[in-house]
Amino acid sequence: MAPRLPQAGGDWPCERGDRCNNPAAPPSPLAALASRGQTGAMEFFPEQARARLSIGELASFSLTGTGGRPGTAGLWRTRLGQQWHEALREPGAAPAGTRFEVAVEGSLHWKDWQIDLQGRIDQLRDEEGRTCIREVKTTLDALPVPDEDLMAAHPGYLAQLGAYLRLWRNAHPESAAPPAGELHFIDASSGISQILRPDPETTAAALDARLDELVAFLDARGAALARLRELPPPAAFPSLRPGQQGVADRLLAAIESHRTVLFQAPTGFGKTGLVLEAALESLRRGLFRRIVYLTGKSTGQLEVARQLAALAGDPPGFRFRQIRNKGEHCINHEFHCFPEVCRFLDGIEQRWTPAAFRSVLNQVSFNPSLEEVREAGRRETVCPYEITRSSLPFQDLLLGDYNYLFAPGSRGVILDTPGFDPGETLLLIDEAHNLPGRAAEALSCALDPRRLNATYHDLAASSAHPRLLHAWEQLLRLIDTLGPTESLAAAAEDDLADLAAEFARTAENHPPERHRLRPPAADDLQEVLRLAKDAGVPSFPRHGWVDTNGVVRLTCLDAADWIREVLQPFAATVLLSATLGPTERFARACGLGETTSIDASAPWKFGAYRTIIDTRADTRYERRRAAVPLTAATLARLAESLGPPVVGFFPSYAYAGLVLEQLSSHHPLHRAVLQPRGADLAGQAAFIEESLVLADILLLVLGSSFSEAVDGLGGRVRAALVAGPSYPEVNAIQRARLELRRGAGRETAFHETYRIPGLIKVNQALGRMVRAPGQEVAIVLHCRRFAEEACRSLLAPDLATDAIAVDDAGFEAWLAATASAQSSITQ
Ligand code: SF4
Numbered sequence: 001m002a003p004r005l006p007q008a009g010g011d012w013p014c015e016r017g018d019r020c021n022n023p024a025a026p027p028s029p030l031a032a033l034a035s036r037g038q039t040g041a042m043e044f045f046p047e048q049a050r051a052r053l054s055i056g057e058l059a060s061f062s063l064t065g066t067g068g069r070p071g072t073a074g075l076w077r078t079r080l081g082q083q084w085h086e087a088l089r090e091p092g093a094a095p096a097g098t099r100f101e102v103a104v105e106g107s108l109h110w111k112d113w114q115i116d117l118q119g120r121i122d123q124l125r126d127e128e129g130r131t132c133i134r135e136v137k138t139t140l141d142a143l144p145v146p147d148e149d150l151m152a153a154h155p156g157y158l159a160q161l162g163a164y165l166r167l168w169r170n171a172h173p174e175s176a177a178p179p180a181g182e183l184h185f186i187d188a189s190s191g192i193s194q195i196l197r198p199d200p201e202t203t204a205a206a207l208d209a210r211l212d213e214l215v216a217f218l219d220a221r222g223a224a225l226a227r228l229r230e231l232p233p234p235a236a237f238p239s240l241r242p243g244q245q246g247v248a249d250r251l252l253a254a255i256e257s258h259r260t261v262l263f264q265a266p267t268g269f270g271k272t273g274l275v276l277e278a279a280l281e282s283l284r285r286g287l288f289r290r291i292v293y294l295t296g297k298s299t300g301q302l303e304v305a306r307q308l309a310a311l312a313g314d315p316p317g318f319r320f321r322q323i324r325n326k327g328e329h330c331i332n333h334e335f336h337c338f339p340e341v342c343r344f345l346d347g348i349e350q351r352w353t354p355a356a357f358r359s360v361l362n363q364v365s366f367n368p369s370l371e372e373v374r375e376a377g378r379r380e381t382v383c384p385y386e387i388t389r390s391s392l393p394f395q396d397l398l399l400g401d402y403n404y405l406f407a408p409g410s411r412g413v414i415l416d417t418p419g420f421d422p423g424e425t426l427l428l429i430d431e432a433h434n435l436p437g438r439a440a441e442a443l444s445c446a447l448d449p450r451r452l453n454a455t456y457h458d459l460a461a462s463s464a465h466p467r468l469l470h471a472w473e474q475l476l477r478l479i480d481t482l483g484p485t486e487s488l489a490a491a492a493e494d495d496l497a498d499l500a501a502e503f504a505r506t507a508e509n510h511p512p513e514r515h516r517l518r519p520p521a522a523d524d525l526q527e528v529l530r531l532a533k534d535a536g537v538p539s540f541p542r543h544g545w546v547d548t549n550g551v552v553r554l555t556c557l558d559a560a561d562w563i564r565e566v567l568q569p570f571a572a573t574v575l576l577s578a579t580l581g582p583t584e585r586f587a588r589a590c591g592l593g594e595t596t597s598i599d600a601s602a603p604w605k606f607g608a609y610r611t612i613i614d615t616r617a618d619t620r621y622e623r624r625r626a627a628v629p630l631t632a633a634t635l636a637r638l639a640e641s642l643g644p645p646v647v648g649f650f651p652s653y654a655y656a657g658l659v660l661e662q663l664s665s666h667h668p669l670h671r672a673v674l675q676p677r678g679a680d681l682a683g684q685a686a687f688i689e690e691s692l693v694l695a696d697i698l699l700l701v702l703g704s705s706f707s708e709a710v711d712g713l714g715g716r717v718r719a720a721l722v723a724g725p726s727y728p729e730v731n732a733i734q735r736a737r738l739e740l741r742r743g744a745g746r747e748t749a750f751h752e753t754y755r756i757p758g759l760i761k762v763n764q765a766l767g768r769m770v771r772a773p774g775q776e777v778a779i780v781l782h783c784r785r786f787a788e789e790a791c792r793s794l795l796a797p798d799l800a801t802d803a804i805a806v807d808d809a810g811f812e813a814w815l816a817a818t819a820s821a822q823s824s825i826t827q
Pocket of ligand 1: 335
């Protein structure tokens, strides 16, 4: 029987013939989900010991990365491959009678599993009565090289050929002669061909090795899914606070019936715990097979990891892994990931075998620390990041930064994880109010002429092809002609894009030796290639401008289409935050279609804030300096009347610096401190802890980690002052965003561009002041703009107030009443 074109349904040819139990539709709760997510990834039916995937997926299936993962480099190679495949279809380029792109499908049985496969043979021909199967592969290796070297470097290609040969043989038992197989390699830069005819034992062994790895994975995942079913119902909290009752059940019902759920609850409510409880219950019930939990800040991840460890129990009932970035894993003398300069990568395929992986798994703990993984990397002489990546397929929950899905260059870390299928995955996005901004950042790029110039010299020193050098020089010349401007002319932007595309095209034919470039130069190259086109990213509104340092910036103004594209394949998504802002506006900014919302409130938060709007101050940018003495005096009065520590929140570091100077010169008895720049997580927490003990007044910047991520302030501050509603700075980007939204009307455009982002920062910061019942804090909203109805309507409900100070007497009266109320509570 000849191979046949794939048909819809489950009627596939099978080695087992009549003995095969091959139902068309798997009886699993996931069947319902299959229609919700669209994915081309492997399908896996553990109840029937059956998996379905493409031959390409099988050939590259490798838990240790030795099969060659498709990624950015893979996409580049894919484009090259397409060009060569087309060229080889030209008349005379292949032997007469050759058929191209021949569809093939069938089943293989391996260690109790039925593996259903489908693919396309590049070229098929009859040669002296024997079928010959040829696969065409482009390579960046300079050909010719010894056949053995080529085979050793590409075990996945051998496995792919092996799969075609075996399927063909199974489908043609009557054929006297087994089919012959060829690998036709083409050197991408020179076009030189090299044809390999590996012996059948070699291709069969390569295929068997892949099947072994696949089946080891399927066994492990099958066992994991069975284990998940046996989990006791998860409970995030031993007892529930007022407001928490029933929220996990409502969340579970929402994700069962909706693709997109918005979950809003105040800081301190227990959002993370409740959403994890609902998500783990959905795994237990078989609604999903995996969870991905993304956060915008690494501080948030630590808290989620802590809660997960508590929920997992001992022994752990499920597996999770926090994905740290590659730089944190690095143990090489420099962070430059090329085999030529990193011994932990050079020849890794010989050392990082399935056996070595199993041995490492036995040596590290359930959720190993970064240092444990780095130590294992030193022991095995294997890049620790590869160890982490190899462990990802076995996790029930992956925890990481937004970038692992939303940054085009990093998203392969999750999406290319072997066996990962978004269509059976529940995606949880924490601090989701940050998502539109972070996704836009991931699509923006910056070209610094000084760095590009240094990269030119690096390229020249690495003997890059003259055409590549020329393309880079053209780009550099154009950038040199662009002076600082708030808005690049459309023609200049087009020229930039054209020259970047020209460089990308040249780089495809004359690839640079990236390992010979310094790490910053390799990054610059990547930035220009991204400007040429991020693969798979839909077009988006972008604003070009040049800053005062001559850096050309192409800033994404609206990432809604991109966010929609990223979320679309997932079975369901929950976006959670304390402050999504108006939900219709948030849904629009994320390109969301139909959503369902759950808004939870914490009754104990009402009354915890004693708030006044202080209209004595005008903190608009042009009036700010004049208001500094009043702002400093108000902070000093808060510390005197209510007692230290007092926190002042400012829209910018410079503004906070002015107030610090004023406090030092006019209120020297109050020790004031300003948040340090560039502190890491531990440094930020240490600063907060020390300042709460030693300082009277802490000055923090709204929107920074100090106001949105460090939890140490909750319940430990007597009063907080917010110097203005923190509207974004008026600059070229905000003006461009305003212009983009102008169609909705001037007031709406202003509201969405300035007020909403500003008030989200204010609500975020103040929400963290009260994290548990019984805590309370006095709040001074220190600017007359807070009294405008449009601004007040955006304040969190628990901050709402009728108290307004229009003069010093009014403020002092409120202060006296607040001091009295606080002291009665303290007593
Ligand atoms: S491959 Fe790993 S160890 Fe080597 S430079 Fe990159 S991150 Fe560091």
